[in-house]
Amino acid sequence: MAAECKQANAVYTDRDGAYELRFTPIASAAAAASNRFTVKVLKTPLVLDGYVMPSEDPARSLAMVMFKCPDGxxxxxxxxxxxxxxxMVYGIDAKGTLDNLQPxxxxxxxxxxFPGIGPAIRASSIWGKxxxxxxxxxxxxxxxxxx
Known part of the structure; x- marks a missing residue:
């Protein structure tokens, strides 16, 4: 089913069903980011914002996950x-091949x-009772x- 979907419309979940990652279109040709997404912490009101930006030398997909960043x-x-x-964030295809995340x-x-995202969340302000x-x-x- 992923093969018939654009990355901008893809929705993912973790193995424990505690998180939902939802990509949304950026809708701007001038944007520096190649992807935009939200991470919903299910069973809580928490929603995190995220962006993927291409980096160079070597070419990689760099992602950021943020919570309550200031506007402007x-x-x-x-x-x-x-x-x-x-x-770095990577896409994995049906054959298990790891590559940069597609725009x-x-x-x-x-x-x-998302290498190391679990420990990062445990150490962040969104962790706790x-x-x-x-x-x-x-x-x-x-x-x-x-x-």
């Missing part, structure tokens, strides 16, 4: 304080790999294609 002009310190996780118009990955209580596995599986 933000300093580097502001962004650092609201960033839950950042690192939003590309074919959706069968799985997404009444918040996130299950750390996600680093691999999220394709769930559906949103319209």
């Amino acid at each position: 002009d933000a300093t580097g310190a502001d962004l650092e304080a609201c960033t839950i996780w950042q690192g 939003e118009a590309g074919q959706a990955a069968d799985k997404i790999l 009444g918040k996130a209580s299950v750390a996600p596995w680093d691999v999220l599986d394709f769930k559906e294609c949103a319209s």
Whole structure:
């Protein structure tokens, strides 16, 4: 089913069913990001924002997951304080081949790999009583294609 979906419409879930990763179109040719997504911590009101940006030398897909970042002009310190996780993000196809995540118009990955996101969430401000209580596995599986 992922093969028939664009990355911008792909929805993923972790193996414990505690998180949902939902890509949404950026709708701007001028955007620096190649993908935009949200991470919903299921059974809580928490929703995290995320972006994927291409990096160079070597070419990689760099992602950031943020919580309650300020709108408008933000300093580097502001962004650092609201960033839950950042690192390389990878798409995995049906054969198990690991590659950079495709841009939003590309074919959706069968799985997404966020190395170390679980420990980062456990160490963040969204962890604790009444918040996130299950750390996600680093691999999220394709769930559906949103319209």
